[in-house]
Amino acid sequence: MTALDAVSVYTPAFRVPIEDLADPLDLTDIQVRLFRRFHGLDQVRFAPDRSPAELLRAAVEGLAGLRGQEHRVRYVVHGRAMPVVVPYPHNPLHDVCRQLGLGHALAFTVTQQSCASGLLAVELAGRLLAGDPHEDALALVLTGEKAFTRHARLIPGTSLFGEGASACLVSADGPRDRMLSFVCAQRGEFDGEYGDREEEFQRQYRPSLAEVINRAVADAGLALDDIRLVLPHNVNVVTWQRLCSLMDFPVQRVLLSNVPDNGHLFCTDAFANYRTARERDLLREGDHYLVATVGAGAGATFSAMVFQH
Structure with a gap:
């Protein structure tokens, strides 16, 4: 049974009041008030000094359960909303895997379900582990991306996107979650x-x-x-x-x-x-x-x- 053995989250300390987003996102005063008073938004987190790979690595670095277990990680799955986040041939997921000693793992990204791709990544990780011949195999599920364009920062009349990342260590038969x-x-x-x-x-x-x-x-x-x-x-x-x-x-x-x-x-x-x-x-x-x-x-x-x- 798929289980979350450990979860780490990185949310940047830098936050921007939604009023300061009016000019860059071309929002009217009425639209800003709608976000605040009706939708309950106050501020949005950003990591302006971190690249997509650095955002992911910040989450993984907080995953104490991964240390010393890197050799058990067979799969790394990045659940992401945006199909394209960096110019070819750069690949932030593969960069992070190499930096963290996970170059041996099968690593891939799922984007097909947009913001629901994080849950899809967990489900896929569980299925891969269920069929893996190594009983102690683990999967690492990552989320996190940059709000790098107006389209990536705004759902008109509905929500404002911020930046953060998470790392989950997934097992086929963990004791909790x-x-x-x-x-x-x-x-x-x-x-x-x-x-x-x-x-x-x-x-x-x-x-x-x-x-x-x-x-x-x-x-x-x-x-x-x-x-x-x-x-x-x-x-x-x-x-x-x-x-x-x-x-x-x-x-x-x-x-x-x-x-x-x-x-x-x-x-x-x-x-x-x-x-x-x-x-x-x-x-x-x-x-x-x-x-x-x-x-x-x-x-x-x-x-x-x-x-x-």
């Missing part, structure tokens, strides 16, 4: 910039996410009331308030405190929220928690994953 279920629904009709389908996408967003959450909970053999905590993607606060109302689930059990402090960290949100839950002692041994995210790009992807701590 064991994955009980994973459900993914892909909606190819919402490919591209949506165009005249934008209104339909907004109508389908919450019901589609609620459906995969309910399916993931059921596949784990649980009821929604059994979920101690939801670790969300940090798109904004109001989306989760309305989703909880739709599902009749207490919004107090959704960890939303990182939304105003971080912005939307692409695929890193789930892992940053996991770190916060651990730091605040919000999960007890045996608790069930759910990670949910949506990726929009090459179609829309709605994903949910249930774990037992």
